[in-house]
Amino acid sequence: MKTTPLRVILAKPRGFCAGVERAIRCVERTLELYGKPVYVLRDIVHNAAVVDGLREQGAVFVKSLDDVPHDAPVLFSAHGVAPGVWDQAHERGLHVIDATCPLVDKVHREAKRLAEEGYTIILIGEKGHDEVIGTIGWATGHIHVILSEDELANLRINQPEKIAYLTQTTLCVQECARLSDMLKSRFPSIESPPSEDICYATQNRQRAVNDLAPQADLVLVVGDQASANSKRLAEICQRDAKASHLIPCAEAIEDTWFDKVDSVLVTSGASVPESLVQGVVAHLQTLRPCTIEEHAIVEEAIHFSLPEAVR
Ligand code: SF4
Incomplete structure (x- = not known):
């Protein structure tokens, strides 16, 4: 183990985005207004520490609306839901508080519009991700989901003259640009999203x-395996052959990682509380002396207002 100071570089921006802050605040406000329990369909954001914290305050996380009593408020997560879930909530007379991030909602509305106009939609995204499941639901029968060159090569489109593409909000910027360029060269008439879908x-x-x-020398990405944008940060490092680890919290650190390391970059995904990053820094300081510096690449000043129901 080295004894020279470890240079710790904190990336900025890191951690909570405006959509995650809004979703968490929605749960907290619902608890304040209605008392516990309040129900949340699926994980409000993809971070176990956030979910556990809200559970302790009185939120109950459920996989299906069938598990929500008819007189209790229910929140939809930041990733949004398909219209069939809205229909089911209305049929049951549930009081819904919609915490869908406005930037996810934008993609869902765009998918709906394109489907209504008869477009075939190629969605660049991860099959099975909550946001993608929601987007597919807004354009049922019109969407093909791809995330690789092979999937693009295997695409069979009946009406290639009326085609558009959309993207998941949390993709790798470079990889998405590469796939969208390939889409444009295979389908020259394909329509691009009206504005960037990968979020700020x-x-x-x-x-x-x-x-x-x-x-x-090493990058630590704080974030859960389920968090798409946290995984992307680790994948960028892998793509560039940079030593890196995606860790949910300080307890996942193996001290031997730092045996030959003089400098470490610490960042975190958009669903990660700053307390987890500070826990990582505190752990590094137990290993050897550290110098801590924060480097701001972009200043963010975006905030989303709460839904009227909990304002
Ligand atoms: S990562 Fe982007 S799309 Fe997802 S909640 Fe945050 S701002 Fe919204």
Whole structure:
């Protein structure tokens, strides 16, 4: 183990985005207004520490609306839901508080519009991700989901003259640009999203890692395996052959990682509380003396207002 000071570089921006802050605040406000328990369909955001914290305050996380009593408020998560879930909630007369991130909602509305206009939609995204499941639901029968060159090569489109593409909000910017370029060359008439679908928070966190990782021997990405934008940050490092670890919290750190390391970049995904990052820094300080510096690549000043029901 080295005894020289460890240079700890904190990437900025990191951690909570405006959509996650809004979703968590929605649960807290619902608890304040209605008392516990309040029900949340699926994980409000993809971070176990956040979910556990809200559970302790009185939130009950359920996989199905069937598990929600008819007189209790229920929140939809930041990733949004398909219209069939809204229909089911209305049929049961449930009081819904919609914590869908406005930037996810934008993609869902765009999918709906394109489907109504008869477009075939290629969605660049992860099959099975909550946001993608929701987007498919808004354009049932019109959407093909791809995330690789092979999946693009295997696409069979009946009406290639009326086709558009959309993307999940939390993709790797470079990988998505590569796939969308390939889509455009295979389907020259394909329509692009009216504005960027990959959200500002995903782009900024990736930019910070791209810019700062070359200064560090090792990168620690704080985030859960279920968090798409946290995984993307670790994948950027893997793509550039940079030593890196995706860890949910300080307890996952193996001290031997730092045996030959002089500098470490620490960042976190958009669903990760700052307390987990500070826990990582505190753990590093137990290993050897550290110098701590924060490098801001972009300043973020985006906030989303709460839904009227909990304002
Ligand atoms: S990562 Fe982007 S799309 Fe997802 S909640 Fe945050 S701001 Fe919204």
